[in-house]
């Protein structure tokens with residue numbers, strides 16, 4: 001009998017797990033070209049037409065080598081590539097697919113909405129429903145504005161924070177990702193604080209001169225930086241549970257310090273929960289840790305797999321946004337009925353049992369993976385929080401951007417490919433989190449653990 005049973009409220013994907021449980025355990029391991037001829041051919045065409053052959057960089061497998069798999073279909077916990085190979089997927093479109101691929105109870109509603117129209121450019125009841133759910137769920141959000149991506153959400157939130165405070169400086173943390181807005185495409189050099197040096201070509205010094213970068217988990221250094229900025233500081237932007245340098249949990253006291261210091265100086269504390277919102281709990285990571293910021297950005301899960309983002313915060317700050325106030329921000333397709341329908345259906349199917357199930361599955365995965373690590377004596381650090389995890393190929397603790405960079409990315413690449421060959425699809429970069437969904441079962445987790453045991457053994461031999 002399984003101890004981790006699917007919550008009864010959870011819609012079931014017919015026979016995904018049963019089919020998997022009866023699948024032959026070891027398909028022959030194929031070389032890159034043998035295993036993926038159609039992906040190879042598509043990648044060749046794509047590279048002539050799109051930068052790197054992709055529409056978002058990490059998809060190109062640049063960090064792990066080899067040919068990206070071109071995906072043809074998703075179903076529950078599985079992805080199927082153009083060559084007909086099946087993978088247990090632990091990427092979940094980088095977070096949005098908390099119910100797994102193509103959940104019928106979401107897609108039925110999207111199809112019905114399509115028959116009524118894809119976009120009106122006028123207010124809809126769906127947007128009101130979405131705003132009600134978000135404002136009720138997320139402690140810091142009294143009012144919300146829907147946009148089309150996490151990047152847009154952060155841009156809007158920063159502008160609102162600056163408009164609201166009348167100040168200009170922003171603090172971000174090395175290794176935290178907030179989308180590709182110019183002002184936040186900055187990392188740190190060494191030291192507790194580095195004045196904004198542009199990190200991407202095409203971003204000018206002027207665009208980042210008001211951005212100050214601190215080190216995540218550096219409570220003392222950051223406190224000093226915030227105090228030095230004093231009344232110039234408009235906003236501290238942080239992933240409260242960073243997952244874009246791999247998963248790096250906050251140290252006790254770090255986020256509390258940010259809350260304390262921003263309250264002191266009158267700056268806006270922005271939690272970027274584009275990834276963790278509705279993933280770590282229905283109220284986001286802020287609910288888990290009991291710290292309420294002034295503003296929050298959302299995305300990913302709230303779009304149910306469709307392009308979406310949202311930012312919200314106190315009524316006072318959000319009333320600064322047009323047309324209520326002077327901070328301009330708009331969007332042709334913002335709050336469009338398709339994304340709203342998919343997002344609503346996704347959120348309405350989440351309850352306390354969902355998060356309990358994900359935690360139990362996550363704990364099972366962590367236990368199994370730790371045992372596999374011990375067996376192989378691999379020098380790794382395993383971080384897991386709820387349904388997210390990262391296996392860092394580093395001998396030293398990973399607590400921030402600098403320590404994350406000590407990882408042996410070559411070894412990660414080997415692990416990644418050993419897993420891919422065993423039918424497990426992981427994020428193709430050391431510096432990302434992997435995800436469980438409600439479509440995963442114990443059988444999928446156990447298959448992942450078994451594949452990891454073999455992969456790690458292969459690495460150590």
Ligand SMILES: *Cc1c(COP(=O)(O)O)cnc(C)c1O
Nearest residue numbers: 149150151177178179272274275
């Ligand atoms: C994914 C992500 C973003 C960017 O969202 P896009 O929809 O890709 O623009 C911003 N912040 C965090 C924390 C994210 O994980």
